[in-house]
Amino acid sequence: MNEKAGVVIIGGGINGVGIAYNLAKKGYTDVVVLEKDYLGSGASGRNGGGIRQQWSTRENIELAIESTKMFEKLHEELDTEFEFIQGGYLVLAFTDEEITQFKKNVKLQNELGLNSVYISPEEAKEIVPKLNILKVKGATFNGTDGIIYPFPVVYGYARAARKMGVDIREHTTVTDIVTDGKEITAVKTDKGIIETDTVVNAAGGWSTEIAKMAGVELPNRPYRHEIMVTEPFAHFLDPMIISFHHGIYFNQAAHGNIVGGIGNPKEYPGINQRASLWFLRTMAKTLVEFIPNFSAVNMIRQWAGLYDTTPDAQPILGEVPEVDRFFQVNGFSGHGFMVSPVVDKVTAELILGETPSMNIDRLKVTRFEGMDLEKEYSVVG
Numbered sequence: 001m002n003e004k005a006g007v008v009i010i011g012g013g014i015n016g017v018g019i020a021y022n023l024a025k026k027g028y029t030d031v032v033v034l035e036k037d038y039l040g041s042g043a044s045g046r047n048g049g050g051i052r053q054q055w056s057t058r059e060n061i062e063l064a065i066e067s068t069k070m071f072e073k074l075h076e077e078l079d080t081e082f083e084f085i086q087g088g089y090l091v092l093a094f095t096d097e098e099i100t101q102f103k104k105n106v107k108l109q110n111e112l113g114l115n116s117v118y119i120s121p122e123e124a125k126e127i128v129p130k131l132n133i134l135k136v137k138g139a140t141f142n143g144t145d146g147i148i149y150p151f152p153v154v155y156g157y158a159r160a161a162r163k164m165g166v167d168i169r170e171h172t173t174v175t176d177i178v179t180d181g182k183e184i185t186a187v188k189t190d191k192g193i194i195e196t197d198t199v200v201n202a203a204g205g206w207s208t209e210i211a212k213m214a215g216v217e218l219p220n221r222p223y224r225h226e227i228m229v230t231e232p233f234a235h236f237l238d239p240m241i242i243s244f245h246h247g248i249y250f251n252q253a254a255h256g257n258i259v260g261g262i263g264n265p266k267e268y269p270g271i272n273q274r275a276s277l278w279f280l281r282t283m284a285k286t287l288v289e290f291i292p293n294f295s296a297v298n299m300i301r302q303w304a305g306l307y308d309t310t311p312d313a314q315p316i317l318g319e320v321p322e323v324d325r326f327f328q329v330n331g332f333s334g335h336g337f338m339v340s341p342v343v344d345k346v347t348a349e350l351i352l353g354e355t356p357s358m359n360i361d362r363l364k365v366t367r368f369e370g371m372d373l374e375k376e377y378s379v380v381g
């Protein structure tokens with residue numbers, strides 16, 4: 001006999017377990033989370049832990065502001081330490097176009113309630129005295145941005161959701177989604193069939209593959225992004241430093257290690273999570289350009305994960321027109337962790353038919369149908 005579940009969530013990353021937690025918190029526990037590997041094995045366990053509210057689109061700014069407020073309290077709610085440090089984000093401009101864009105970003109961020117500021121290279125150096133500002137033309141700074149250690153957040157949600165009765169299964173791969181016309185009837189896995197009428201696609205870099213199982217085409221594409229950690233040393237760096245021009249970001253984590261990554265503009269889409277020598281060389285060279293003292297520091301580990309990237313670098317949320325009760329929570333590019341608290345809360349509200357606490361209509365997949373897209377500018381490509 002087949003099993004039955006009210007809601008099946010595909011993906012055991014931050015969003016899969018976060019949605020399960022939010023459903024359970026509202027008293028709804030007829031939920032199964034299916035993860036093909038271990039919890040956090042996707043991008044949620046491979047990211048830089050950056051929590052940034054300095055975005056260029058209204059949607060990303062609003063999601064990040066609300067989520068940051070939620071992160072400030074979440075560790076108490078989940079009784080888990082995440083090492084959330086609000087040392088700010090220093091966003092560096094290297095071209096005149098960036099200066100114009102950054103000033104526009106700050107104006108919108110301020111309108112939406114964020115106290116970000118546009119500053120000179122000299123003011124940036126006051127924040128990070130060891131920064132090489134020779135080619136820096138300007139910067140923006142926001143002090144409530146920060147970094148978080150991602151794994152305990154994933155496991156904190158999972159532990160709390162399980163405690164309330166949610167069934168979270170690792171090493172269980174979804175192989176098909178069965179539909180009857182517009183309705184979902186079941187999810188097939190390598191361990192059996194689960195009858196359900198509600199499915200959440202929180203499969204990160206695999207979300208396009210999952211959508212196809214239900215006959216839905218998503219515009220997302222997975223791209224490898226690489227990242228590394230150095231040996232630890234005495235604390236000197238408070239904010240995360242980021243340059244879209246170089247595609248680089250780095251911070252000093254709670255235990256003194258530098259954690260950071262750099263995008264490869266020549267990367268092809270695809271499921272590739274292998275580490276490369278190109279990354280090692282480019283990251284080392286660029287890090288030393290930013291902070292010359294880094295020439296004496298050893299990298300101790302490098303790894304890679306997937307950005308699930310949409311054409312406008314904003315997530316895809318909510319239902320799709322083709323299939324009823326097939327909820328999308330994907331397409332987060334390089335910022336799915338930092339917006340997850342509010343995204344997961346709103347998704348739980350939508351699943352339960354409640355009025356969502358934030359309107360996410362503009363983030364539905366239907367926005368890609370011939371409209372002029374407002375593209376997020378502030379991304380590491």
Ligand SMILES: Cc1cc2nc3c(=O)[nH]c(=O)nc-3n(C[C@H](O)[C@H](O)[C@H](O)COP(=O)(O)OP(=O)(O)OC[C@H]3O[C@@H](n4cnc5c(N)ncnc54)[C@H](O)[C@@H]3O)c2cc1C
Nearest residue numbers: 011013014015036042043044048050174204305336337338
């Ligand atoms: C190098 C790197 C740095 C990043 N830095 C940041 C950052 O600083 N800040 C930030 O906010 N975000 C960052 N991100 C992005 C962030 O990590 C992701 O947007 C976020 O973790 C997405 O979470 P998720 O739960 O939606 O997906 P994921 O964590 O990718 O989880 C999806 C899960 O679905 C599972 N799955 C796939 N197919 C199936 C199947 N058929 N059956 C069952 N399970 C399946 C996968 O195994 C995976 O565990 C970074 C990403 C990378 C790769």
